[in-house]
Every structure is written in structure tokens, then in C-alpha cells.
Amino acid sequence: MTDVVQHDSAVLVHFTLTLEDGSLAESTKDGGKPALFRLGDGSLSPALEEQLLGLSVGDNKAFSLAPEAGFGPANPDLIQYFSRREFVDAGEPEVGMIIAFTGMDGNEMPGIIREVNGDSVTVDFNHPLAGQTVNFTIDVLAINPQQEAMNADSVG
Missing domain, CATH: 2.40.10.330 (Thrombin, subunit H)
Incomplete structure (x- = not known):
């Protein structure tokens, strides 16, 4: 079991994403269903992955990403x-x-x-959040949750 988020981790999180004016863009807490982020698969920006590295289960972190580090500038x-x-x-x-x-x-x-x-x-056709600074609040719920479940299954 991995104790901290690493470059190849899968991370189960609740997150809230707001814009500079404080308006809510998205939140997994509203629907009660957390998101699974996979570091290193290219789906997250390098800056977002960097913010997740080193976090442990139970950690929460708030940070902002400029357009270039988040969803890119508007094209x-x-x-x-x-x-x-x-x-x-x-x-x-x-x-x-x-x-x-x-x-x-x-x-x-x-x-x-x-x-x-x-x-x-x-x-x-730009991403709806392109060109905007975004504010994240992330709560880490689990690290490599499927791997832990597979390891637990194979032990018995």
C-alpha cells in the first residue's frame, strides 16, 4: 500500500473547482461521487499533478492554477x-x-x-474553463484504491 501520492498513483478525491470570482465550476461533493485521478496518464495537467504529489489519505489542499497551468489559454x-x-x-x-x-x-x-x-x-470550441484561473480544493480519500482491493483479494 502506498502512503503518499506518487508519479504513477491513482488518487480517489473529492474536489471543488471555483473561478476567480468565487463562482462554482464543479464539485464532486454535490453529487457525492468522488473522482479518480490517474497521475502520469496525460489526463491531468503537469501543474495539477505536481500539486497532488506527496499528499496522503486524509490530506486536503487548496491551490490555484493559472490558465497556462490549468485548462490552457483561450485560443x-x-x-x-x-x-x-x-x-x-x-x-x-x-x-x-x-x-x-x-x-x-x-x-x-x-x-x-x-x-x-x-x-x-x-x-x-475552447474548453469552457480555458483562459481562466481556477481554484481547487482537494480532499484525498484513497491512494491506488483498485490496487489495494486487488491485493486484499489475492491475500485471502
């Missing part, structure tokens, strides 16, 4: 303009709607409608 190239006619199948476009678009590679990409002006619809 103006990811803002696209469409004709309103292209939304016939999706219904009337409204500001704030999130719509799945099919990319050139066939994968779906979510886009947020930022503006509807006459026949023009502005869609933002």
Missing part, C-alpha cells in the same frame, strides 16, 4: 462562425447552448454558442 482559432442554416437539425441556436459537432477526424467536439447575430452563429 482564438477555436472560435468558429457558422450560418444559422447549418443548425436546422439541431434546433434554434441560443447563446450558452452546448452542441456536439463532428470534426474532420470524425470525433465529436462540444462547442458553446457564444453569439447569434442575424444569420451568423459564433461557436467556441
